[in-house]
Amino acid sequence: xxxxxxxxxxxxxxxxxxxxxxxxxxxxxxxxxxxxxxxxxxxxxxxxxxxxxxxxxxxxxxxxxxxxxxxxxxxxxxxxxxxxxxxxxxxxxxxxxxxxxxxxxxxxxxxxxxxxxxxxxxxxxxxxxxxxxxxxxxxxxxxxxxxxxxxxxxxxxxxxxxxxxxxxxxxxxxxxxxxxxxxx
Amino acid sequence: xxxxxxxxxxxxxxxxxxxxxxxxxxxxxxxxxxxxxxxxxxxxxxxxxxxxxxxxxxxxxxxxxxxxxxxxxxxxxxxxxxxxxxxxxxxxxxxxxxxxxxxxxxxxxxxxxxxxxxxxxxxxxxxxxxxxxxxxxxxxxxxxxxxxxxxxxxxxxxxxxxxxxxxxxxxxxxxxxxxxxx
Numbered sequence: 342x343x344x345x346x347x348x349x350x351x352x353x354x355x356x357x358x359x360x361x362x363x364x365x366x367x368x369x370x371x372x373x374x375x376x377x378x379x380x381x382x383x384x385x386x387x388x389x390x391x392x393x394x395x396x397x398x399x400x401x402x403x404x405x406x407x408x409x410x411x412x413x414x415x416x417x418x419x420x421x422x423x424x425x426x427x428x429x430x431x432x433x434x435x436x437x438x439x440x441x442x443x444x445x446x447x448x449x450x451x452x453x454x455x456x457x458x459x460x461x462x463x464x465x466x467x468x469x470x471x472x473x474x475x476x477x478x479x480x481x482x483x484x485x486x487x488x489x490x491x492x493x494x495x496x497x498x499x500x501x502x503x504x505x506x507x508x509x510x511x512x513x514x515x516x517x518x519x520x521x522x523x524x525x
Numbered sequence: 526x527x528x529x530x531x532x533x534x535x536x537x538x539x540x541x542x543x544x545x546x547x548x549x550x551x552x553x554x555x556x557x558x559x560x561x562x563x564x565x566x567x568x569x570x571x572x573x574x575x576x577x578x579x580x581x582x583x584x585x586x587x588x589x590x591x592x593x594x595x596x597x598x599x600x601x602x603x604x605x606x607x608x609x610x611x612x613x614x615x616x617x618x619x620x621x622x623x624x625x626x627x628x629x630x631x632x633x634x635x636x637x638x639x640x641x642x643x644x645x646x647x648x649x650x651x652x653x654x655x656x657x658x659x660x661x662x663x664x665x666x667x668x669x670x671x672x673x674x675x676x677x678x679x680x681x682x683x684x685x686x687x688x689x690x691x692x693x694x695x696x697x698x699x700x701x702x703x704x705x706x707x
Contacts, residue, residue: 359579362688393626394618397635399542400611401581408615417616424612428604431580432588436600438574439592446570450699456707457698458573459566459657460670461690464677465576466653469547470646476639483640490644494551495651501552505541505641512637513630520629 354407354426382414527595528602535587535606546582548642550649565656576687669706673697
């Protein structure tokens with residue numbers, strides 16, 4: 342019984358891993374269908390919780406969701422197999438690509454293609470910037486953090502890990518201070 | 526030794542990835558440049574490869590860099606490294622889920638992290654913009670890149686799928702290459 346559930350977890354998340362192009366929120370409907378509707382492992386409400394957690398913990402959403410659901414269904418072994426399953430398809434595909442991509446990139450036509458594609462990728466990142474900006478709650482603090490993080494990383498070359506940690510600390514400090522003021 | 530370096534480097538990347546894919550580009554760029562694993566242009570090329578294959582960008586880039594520098598064992602180490610932080614953190618958080626959900630510490634940190642992610646993506650726009658426009662190959666190539674960028678932007682905001690945008694910009698690149706522009 343246990344074995345059957347574990348293997349189901351593994352193969353279900355392998356399927357999810359194989360079909361989430363671009364990662365992130367694109368996989369929400371797939372998780373909903375496979376995990377909640379088809380298997381009944383979690384409820385739709387759990388899914389909201391999972392994505393709330395995934396947002397405030399590091400790491401790709403796919404990994405967070407797999408670990409969370411796997412643990413819920415089958416403990417540590419479930420968490421491990423679900424995570425392994427979700428990673429495996431991209432691991433195999435990218436390993437195969439790694440064998441050929443370098444040689445492939447030496448072909449003249451491919452180099453031209455990538456010259457165009459890099460400009461296309463820039464457009465994708467600009468789009469991501471716009472949508473993340475729209476989602477971000479606006480306040481004096483958040484404008485200041487946006488500007489300082491940009492300047493620190495792009496122009497001053499300050500270590501990105503340090504910048505992320507300082508931004509989190511600044512957010513925490515401002516929240517606690519304003520709460521104390523509000524409480525007093 | 527290379528295996529430990531891969532594991533540790535991608536562990537750091539996994540532990541500090543918030544807001545998905547592009548926000549971590551500056552961090553990945555700094556790390557792959559520091560280790561001489563990939564050039565800036567190769568990294569941007571790989572963003573396109575990753576958009577066109579399944580799986581999160583963080584996992585894909587870890588597997589790719591690992592395989593390139595350390596073969597299959599390298600790929601396993603780098604991928605394990607990038608996955609481990611979220612795996613461990615989710616196991617811990619799941620136990621204290623309600624506390625975590627209502628924690629003021631967490632929401633306080635998030636109020637700083639959300640705008641930080643915006644700043645980091647803006648920084649990625651600048652550095653990727655440099656790999657697109659700065660290698661000066663003449664005015665024609667500059668204008669061609671600008672044209673493809675503008676057209677792609679139009680397609681992206683018309684909500685075309687990223688893979689379609691990548692294919693179209695690639696085809697335009699090849700056509701302009703044969704025309705002698707690139």
